[in-house]
Amino acid sequence: MKKSIDIRISAPMEFLNSLFALGTDKGFIEMIRAFDLEPNAKITGMLQEMKKTLSHYIQQELTYFFDSSGLGFILYKYIVHNPTLDKVNEIIDQVQQDTADEFVFKIIESVCKNTLPERGTPAYKAFKGKQLKLLQLIQDTKFQDENRKSRVIEAVENPEEIKQRFTLLLNRLNTVAFTPFEDEIIKNIETEKPRYDAMLKDNPDLFISQYLNIDSLKDHPPGYVLHLSFFKYVSCHAYSSYQENVRDWFVLGIYSELLFNDSAIAERQAHFFKVLSDVNRIAIIRLLSERPWFGQELAEALNISPPTVSYHIGFLQQIGVVSFTRTENRFYYELDRDKLLRPLDDFLKSF
Structure with missing residues (x-):
């Protein structure tokens, strides 16, 4: 199993994570605090210095594309489909090589997965290049985030403008906000990488269960890429390629080990109940008790955005009650009843 996971440091993927950290602003810090952790001075200082380099216009564009409603996540598609490119400007070149219609269709593929016909069919x-058909498709797709829907519509109606704005933003951010700090960012990751390499080598099953929050990885011939991230900070996020011949990616925060340092039973129990003390997480557990669900389905059923689903799933995975499997080129979330009931049983037995 360990041979199928390639732990690496990808500058393009780290660039993407830095843009989310900058674009969500205080939301990024709050996500770290939700794990009962305080972001360290390294990351807060880095973000402050990076923000100083941005003009008011670029800050507005950064928020438009990389806040919780933004479409900047589409950059991950270019990264997972070009895994040998290890320079940010090379990935930006890939974006620029696409026509505006091709770029916008990649956005449509991501947000309208459930309403698009089967890939490759006539x-x-x-739908490709057909504005009216795409606009109707958007109307037929359920969006929990109206801001995101309006931005997708704007992309379809103004493909050249949106692509130009996006590539201009990427080029500018790479030049003034990422490249000057890239060596320091990579050095921070390289300092932590040997520990994760050793943990994966010594006990791959434990590493996969603990850090990737899944019981096991199904056989996937291209294998998996695990990018260690400074800006992800803690926890893990999965990026599916949705293609059998392309590797799936995991992004793991380099400070994730902090989540497992405390062995005190009482504190673990307190954290377990804190994670469960959220109506959305309880609703997710109830749905998963019926059958496995994938993220978009959960978002539609709960009337929340897909990023919000991922946010809550991260906590449920952290305490082990939710795992996922790769089936039919999708990541399906499953409830682990034993891991949900065992802490409750142990808590009751303690009395």
């Missing part, structure tokens, strides 16, 4: 191909 019906699927008939």
Whole structure:
């Protein structure tokens, strides 16, 4: 199993994570605090210095594309489909090489997965470059985030402008906000990487269970890429390629080990109940008790955005009650009843 996971440091993926950290602003810090952790001075200082380099216009564009409603996540598609490119400007070049219609269709593929016809079929191909058909598709797709929906519509109606704005933003952010700090960022990751390499080598099953929050990885011939991230900080996020011949990616925060340092039973129990003390997480557990669900389905059922689903799933995975499997080129979330009931049983037995 360990041979199928390639732990690496990807500058393009770290660039993407830095943009989310900058674009969500205080939301990024709050996500770290939700794990009962305080962000260290390294990351807060880095973010402050990076923000100083940005003009008011670029800050507005950064928020537009990389806040919780933004479409900047589409950059991950270019990264996972070009895994040999290890320089940020090379990935930006890939974005620029796409026509505006190709770029916008990648956005449509991500946000309208449930309403698009099966990939590769004539019906699927008939949507490419057809503005009216795409606009109708958007109207037929359920969006929990109206801001995101309006931005997708704007992209379809103004593909050239949106692509130009996005590539201009990427080029500017790379030049003034990322490149000057890239060596320091990579050095921070390289300092932590040997520990994670050793943990994966010594006990791959424990590493996968603890850090990737899944019981096991299914056989996936291309294997998996695990990027260690400074800006992810803690916890893990999965990026599916949705193609059998392309590697899936995991992004793991380099400070994730902090989540497992405390062995005190009482504190673990307190954290367990704190994670469960949220109506959305309880609702997710109830749905998963029926059958496995994938993220978009959960978002629609709960009337919340997909990023919000991922946010709550992260906590449930952290305490081990939710795992996921890769089936039909999707990540399906599953409830682990034993891991949900065992802490409750241990808590009751303690009395």
